[in-house]
Every structure is written in structure tokens, then in C-alpha cells.
Amino acid sequence: MEAGQGQSRAIRTMRRGFALAAGVLVAIGVVFSWLSWQAAKKHEALYLSATAELSGKSLDSYFRHYEHALHVLARELAGSAADAERMHALLADFRQANPDLLFVNLLRPDGQTLASANDEANAKLPYYGDSPSFLHGREELLKGETLDIGRPTFGTLAQEWILPLRFAVRGPDGQLVAIIAATLPLARQQSFWQDLQLPDNTALGLIRDDGYIVSRFPTPRTMSYEEIYGTPRTGQGYDYLKAHGFPERAVAEGYNSVAKADYVFAFRRLPHYPLTMFVSTPINNIVAAWWQQMQFAFALLAALLAGSYAIYRWALQHQLAWEEEKAQSAARFEFLAQHDPLTELPNRLLVRDRLQHVLARASRTGSKAALLFLDLDHFKTINDSLGHPVGDLLLQAVAARLEECIRDTDMLSRLGGDEFVIILSDLDRPGDITVVAEKILGRLLQSFAIDGNDLTTSLSIGIAVYPDDGADFDTLLKKADTAMYQAKAAGRNTYRFYTEQMNIDADEHLRMRHWLRQGLEHGYFVLHYQPQFELGSGRLVGAEALIRLQHPEAGLVAPERFIRIAEDSGQIIPIGAWVLHEACRQAAAWQRAGLPDLVVAVNVARVQLLRGDLEQCIEAALAAAGLAPACLELELTESILVANTQNVLASVQRLTARGVKFAVDDFGAGHSNLAHLKHFAMGKLKIDQSLVRDVASDADSAAIVGAIIQMAHGLGLKTSAEGVEDAATAALLGQRQCDEAQGYHFGRPVPAEEFTQRYGQ
Ligand code: C2E
Ligand code: MG
Ligand code: MG
Numbered sequence: 001m002e003a004g005q006g007q008s009r010a011i012r013t014m015r016r017g018f019a020l021a022a023g024v025l026v027a028i029g030v031v032f033s034w035l036s037w038q039a040a041k042k043h044e045a046l047y048l049s050a051t052a053e054l055s056g057k058s059l060d061s062y063f064r065h066y067e068h069a070l071h072v073l074a075r076e077l078a079g080s081a082a083d084a085e086r087m088h089a090l091l092a093d094f095r096q097a098n099p100d101l102l103f104v105n106l107l108r109p110d111g112q113t114l115a116s117a118n119d120e121a122n123a124k125l126p127y128y129g130d131s132p133s134f135l136h137g138r139e140e141l142l143k144g145e146t147l148d149i150g151r152p153t154f155g156t157l158a159q160e161w162i163l164p165l166r167f168a169v170r171g172p173d174g175q176l177v178a179i180i181a182a183t184l185p186l187a188r189q190q191s192f193w194q195d196l197q198l199p200d201n202t203a204l205g206l207i208r209d210d211g212y213i214v215s216r217f218p219t220p221r222t223m224s225y226e227e228i229y230g231t232p233r234t235g236q237g238y239d240y241l242k243a244h245g246f247p248e249r250a251v252a253e254g255y256n257s258v259a260k261a262d263y264v265f266a267f268r269r270l271p272h273y274p275l276t277m278f279v280s281t282p283i284n285n286i287v288a289a290w291w292q293q294m295q296f297a298f299a300l301l302a303a304l305l306a307g308s309y310a311i312y313r314w315a316l317q318h319q320l321a322w323e324e325e326k327a328q329s330a331a332r333f334e335f336l337a338q339h340d341p342l343t344e345l346p347n348r349l350l351v352r353d354r355l356q357h358v359l360a361r362a363s364r365t366g367s368k369a370a371l372l373f374l375d376l377d378h379f380k381t382i383n384d385s386l387g388h389p390v391g392d393l394l395l396q397a398v399a400a401r402l403e404e405c406i407r408d409t410d411m412l413s414r415l416g417g418d419e420f421v422i423i424l425s426d427l428d429r430p431g432d433i434t435v436v437a438e439k440i441l442g443r444l445l446q447s448f449a450i451d452g453n454d455l456t457t458s459l460s461i462g463i464a465v466y467p468d469d470g471a472d473f474d475t476l477l478k479k480a481d482t483a484m485y486q487a488k489a490a491g492r493n494t495y496r497f498y499t500e501q502m503n504i505d506a507d508e509h510l511r512m513r514h515w516l517r518q519g520l521e522h523g524y525f526v527l528h529y530q531p532q533f534e535l536g537s538g539r540l541v542g543a544e545a546l547i548r549l550q551h552p553e554a555g556l557v558a559p560e561r562f563i564r565i566a567e568d569s570g571q572i573i574p575i576g577a578w579v580l581h582e583a584c585r586q587a588a589a590w591q592r593a594g595l596p597d598l599v600v601a602v603n604v605a606r607v608q609l610l611r612g613d614l615e616q617c618i619e620a621a622l623a624a625a626g627l628a629p630a631c632l633e634l635e636l637t638e639s640i641l642v643a644n645t646q647n648v649l650a651s652v653q654r655l656t657a658r659g660v661k662f663a664v665d666d667f668g669a670g671h672s673n674l675a676h677l678k679h680f681a682m683g684k685l686k687i688d689q690s691l692v693r694d695v696a697s698d699a700d701s702a703a704i705v706g707a708i709i710q711m712a713h714g715l716g717l718k719t720s721a722e723g724v725e726d727a728a729t730a731a732l733l734g735q736r737q738c739d740e741a742q743g744y745h746f747g748r749p750v751p752a753e754e755f756t757q758r759y760g761q
Pocket of ligand 2: 544
């Protein structure tokens, strides 16, 4: 219902309104999502930062605590130099006071253990000078560090992963004189964090500036300690720190090479140690949390969208229905304004309007148009005796019958009461009007069965013709009205033209049809034959059969006066059949009488080809006469070939296949088109008399005819000249290679007996 039709403004507005609302909702959704995503990230960053901050601070003070305790121990150890017993006791006390520490040893800077808090180590006093972990820690202390928090390593004595702490014992000159090495089991240090409620995949830990992880919680299940602690970290978290010079606090996003995912990191540098606390969580966590919160908002947004769409659809349907209703009532209103409510025929207003168009077109094309004024005879009597309802029904029935009598392009209208008007357009000849008028009168002769009554009625028709009688509706209507009164005066149930000559023509038309009927009934038709000669040899090659009506009252009537009328009335079909039979019979008779072989040419009308059973008729005529098909030539005018090409082409092809010949008649009289003829297997082109007439006197005509002949030959057509009236013309046509000729110069059309006498020998 929506598509295709022109949209009203209201619908366009609605559509735009909905699009706008949807656009705004979506825009709100996008902005809101973006803002809330930013907020979610910020929130997460805050949480991570806070965690890093707190953990960092507490770790820092944890290590500070050991630093202080070791400081005190160092001082005491310095006071008891070289007293092994004392050193052992001091170390053992210290260990007891700091149960987190597993081993506490005092080492010489070269790595040799001097004393240990642990008995098993004390017994062995192991040498660490070749331990990379020790060497690395000593390096840091030599650089000036007081407490070195080393890289985690697997303690061979402890049999677990430990974090080594090394404290510098310096002499009065600041020189490194000994190292206190304590080991803090990683698990012990990590128990620091065990109560933290961390989201999935969230981790925290400490990283040294050289990229080694000092501690990480929780320990990833998929990695070994060796993998975690044994190699320095690379990846965007550490890279970020390094690139930014190990900042005090930072939040960064980057790829976590361990988890192989994008992470958010929060960093907090420990205030007193070259270590950075990190907390990291995968971005997916934030997305998940964000989505958790957003679900409701999205659902709400979707509901709003769906709701507004539903409202829009609902409003649209309503609007469409309303508009359709409005359009319908407007159309009805318009219809009523221009139509008669009883018969629903156009009223005077509409018919006047339409006539303007008809007349405009007629004046352009030079055709005629007619206005018929129709008035029912004695309608008042019916109305008075049977009542108005019956009268109304009769009017409707009459209107329906009138409608059947006219073409779609014509127009029937009711002016009011028992008056109707018919507009006939595109008329070629006044005869067409008579045909319609006759048809109407004929159709009204049949009675009407109305409301149980068998009613008979008739019409009187007045006719005015454009342009003869007037050029506008009012004039034509007035004149048709006048003519209608003449029809009434003439005894009703008849028609009258406004112009007297037209009445005469109409009478002639009627009379002719009457004569034609009589001609068929009583055999008044005769054929005259005109000889056709070959120009080169002067040999008689054919005879064209030309019909005449030999009427007892009218005398010999030429075909020019009646062929048209016979075509209009359909009488040409029986007439044409008679011609074919008669011409074939005559040709066969001449053959038997020993005349030279002649082709008899018969003119065929358009109606015969389109409506009649021409092929059967020809077969019958040939069979009845016993004539060979090759002795029959059919003359068609070009206009027949142009119209209804497909059917005509098929007929022509079938007949040609049978051997029947074809000629194009009157070529050059109408809209001639040689190219068009290519499709038809026409044997001969008969050049119209209008072209042939001036050939001898006018060089242009000669040139045109010469060209036609050449082109026809090019298409494989023979040529024949019609209406050759003198020797000069005949000679010139011969020079131009015209094949055949026909005309008064050679012989007029004559009755068959005369033809036999003349050409018999
Ligand atoms: P058409 O077929 O072109 O026939 C030639 C017409 O030219 C004939 O007129 C003939 O008498 C006339 N004519 C021949 N030579 C000359 C001449 O040298 N000078 C002049 N001025 N006229 C010449 P006709 O017999 O009056 O026939 C007129 C037309 O009627 C024919 O033209 C043809 O179209 C039609 N017609 C004749 N017989 C029949 C028929 O049996 N059936 C049909 N459908 N049409 C026919
Ligand atoms: Mg002819
Ligand atoms: Mg002709």
C-alpha cells in the first residue's frame, strides 16, 4: 500500500519524524555507551591504582621493617667481630624475632659464609662466591644500596622458591665488609596478598627495574616458577615503565605477553626501593563488567526504538487508511460532480470538457467528429403510465444499450431527462456516423424487459458534425438539437444531420447498402476485365477483374461508389467471394476457349483478409473453376500489409506456397514503404495512376517512377504501371524497364464477352 503511490506530506513528515527519533535514540545510545565505557575504564583504573597504591605502600614498609631490623643486627654484628659463637647467637636471635625469614647468614663479601642462624648451614658454612644470585646482589651493594631485594631463585637448602634479601655491613669508611643474606620464602611474602579479592585474571606483583619479577600473585597456573621468575619480563607493561623512566604512579594499557591479551596496568613505585608494584587486569574484564551494567540500558534503548517504531507503524497505517478514505470520498465527490447519478454516465459538464479535447485532436489530425443528440420517443407516456421508477430503469437500460453501440474512444453522456449525447471522434468519413446511428436505432428495436413489463421504445437522433457545423460544444449541441427535432418531425425513430448535404449522403449510403443487398440477392453484380500487357513484347499477360453493380434503377454503378460502403457494412465478404468465384470461372473458360494463358487479377479488400475466411474461399473458387493457382493473382493495397502484419503475413505465405500470385496495388498512392514490402513475398508492384499520369510531361515524376522500378527490381519484384493513357507514357515506361502496363491506352475494362472477342484471336 505504501510503495509506488505518491506519498502525502503527512506520511513524509511521519517518516522523517520516525527517522529522526530513531536517529536521536541511536545517537544517545552511542554517546551513552561511549561515556559509560570511559567511566568503566576510569573506574577500573581507579580500582587498580588504589590496589597498587595500598599494596605498594605496605610492601615498602614490610621491606623497611627488615631494613631497620637488619640495620640493628648489622651494628650488633659489627660489635662482635670474629666471635663466631656470638655471631651465631645474634643471627639465631634475629631469625627467631623474624620468623618469616628462612635463612639468615653472614657472608664475607667474597661469598664465604661466616656464620648462620641455621644450624645446618652453620655446620657447612657454604661458599656463595659462584652463585649468580649472590654475585648480582653484591654488585648492587657495592654500588651503594643498603638492602638489595634480589631476584627470586630456587633455594637449594630451603628446597623452595625464595626471595633473597641482602644487607650491606659497612666499615667506618663505608666500605663493604660483610653481607647479611636472608631468604624470604616467596610463598611467605605472597601470603601478604592472599586475602585480596581479585577479579578473574587480575594479578599483582613487584617488578625490578631490570625486568625481573620479584613476586607475583596469584602464580599463573599455566607457567612454571622458572618461566615467571627466571627471565626478565618484556612486554608492554614493562616497556611502558622503562619508557617512562619508572614513574611514581601510572596507568597504562598494553599487551600482556604472559596472558596473551590486552590488559590495563596500574603501577606504583615503592618509595624506598627500585621496585614497582603492578596490578593488571584484562580489558575483557572491564568489557564484561561494563556490559553487565549496560545490558539494562541497551534493553531500554531497544525497547524505546521498538516502541517508537510500533507507534510510527501504527500512525502510518492510520494515516494511510485515512488518506485512502479521503481519496475515495474525493474521487466519489468528483465523480458525482461530473456524472449523472442515475446512469453514472458523464454529465453535461464532463462531456463539454471532453469535447474540447476531441475537437482539438480532430483539428490537429484533420479528421471529423460528431455530436449526436438523442431523445427517447414518447418517454413521457411511459413515465406517466408506469411511474417514475420504471422510467428510471428504462433509462438505465437504454444507457447500457447505447454504450454497446459505440467504441471505447467515443463518449456517451446523459444531459438529463430522456436526452443523451454521444461524441464520436476520429471519423474518416461521414458514412461512419450513419453506421453508428443505424446501429443505435437497430438496437433500440428490441424490447426491454423491465420490472415485469415488456417495453418498446425508440429514439430520434440529431447529428452535428465538426468542423462543418461548428467548432464548439454549444454550437454543435444547438445544431444537433435542431436536427433532432427534424428527426422527430420526420416521424421519429430516425436520425437527421443538421446539414442537408449530409442527409443526402446518408440517404445515398443507406440506398447503396440496400442496392448491394439486392445485388447479392438478385445477382446484379458484373465483372469487367481490363487487359494487362508486357511492355517489352507487347504480349497480353493478364486481365484485372473489376466489379460493377448493374442495378435496374441506378444503371451501371462504379466500384468507387460502393466498395467503401460494402467494406463498412461487411457486405464486401459475400461480394468478394462472388468476385473470386466469377473471375476464376471466367479465367478457366478463357483457357478452354483457347485464349493465350492469362493471369486473372482480383482485388482483395482489407476486411476480407482480416475477417473473412479468404483462404478457404480461394481454394473453393479454384476448385470449382478447375483453375491452376498460378493463374490467380491477388491485388492487395499496401495499407493491408502494414496493418496486422503477423496474421496477414502468414496468410500470404500459405497462399504463395500454394502457387497463388500477389501484387501490391496502388503503390505510391499512400504511405509507401518499399523496405516494408521485403517481408512479403509479393510478386509484383503496381505503380499507382497518380504517379504514372505525369511521367511523360514531368521529369520529376519520371525520375520517381524510374527509381521505384529500380528499387522494386532490386527486391525481386516485377513492376506494372496503372492508368497508362497514351503512347508517350507507355514508351517512357518501356525505356525505364517497367515490366508491364495497364490503362485506357491499351484497353478499358470491358465485359467478359467483349474481352473474348477482342483478345480471342
Ligand atoms: P484499381 O484496382 O486500382 O483498379 C484500377 C482502376 O483504374 C479501375 O477503376 C480502372 O477502370 C481504372 N483505370 C484503368 N486504366 C485507367 C486509365 O488509363 N485511366 C483512368 N483514369 N483510369 C483507369 P474501377 O474499375 O472504377 O475500380 C476502382 C477501384 O475499385 C479499383 O482500383 C479497386 O481498388 C476497386 N475495385 C474494383 N473491383 C473490385 C473488387 O472486385 N473488389 C474490391 N475489393 N475492390 C475492387
Ligand atoms: Mg486493382
Ligand atoms: Mg490500382
